[in-house]
Amino acid sequence: MCAESMRLEPVEQISRIAGTTQTSMRHALEWRCPDCDYFEEVEGQIENLSPELQAWIDK
Numbered sequence: 001m002c003a004e005s006m007r008l009e010p011v012e013q014i015s016r017i018a019g020t021t022q023t024s025m026r027h028a029l030e031w032r033c034p035d036c037d038y039f040e041e042v043e044g045q046i047e048n049l050s051p052e053l054q055a056w057i058d059k
C-alpha cells in the first residue's frame with residue numbers, strides 16, 4: 001500500500017474565489033507517495049512537524 005511510504009510535501013494550493021476571477025494561494029502540506037501519483041490532503045494538526053514544514057505553512 002502507498003500509505004507506508006507516504007511523505008509530507010509542501011504544496012501551493014490555488015483556489016478560485018467564488019464569484020470573481022481572482023484566485024488565492026495558500027501554503028499547505030500533502031501526503032505524497034514517491035512511487036506513484038497518489039496524494040492525500042493533510043487534515044488537522046500534524047505531530048512532530050519539522051520546523052521547515054511549519055515555516056512553510058506559516059509563510
Ligand SMILES: [Zn+2]
Nearest residue numbers: 002033035036
Ligand atoms: Zn503509491
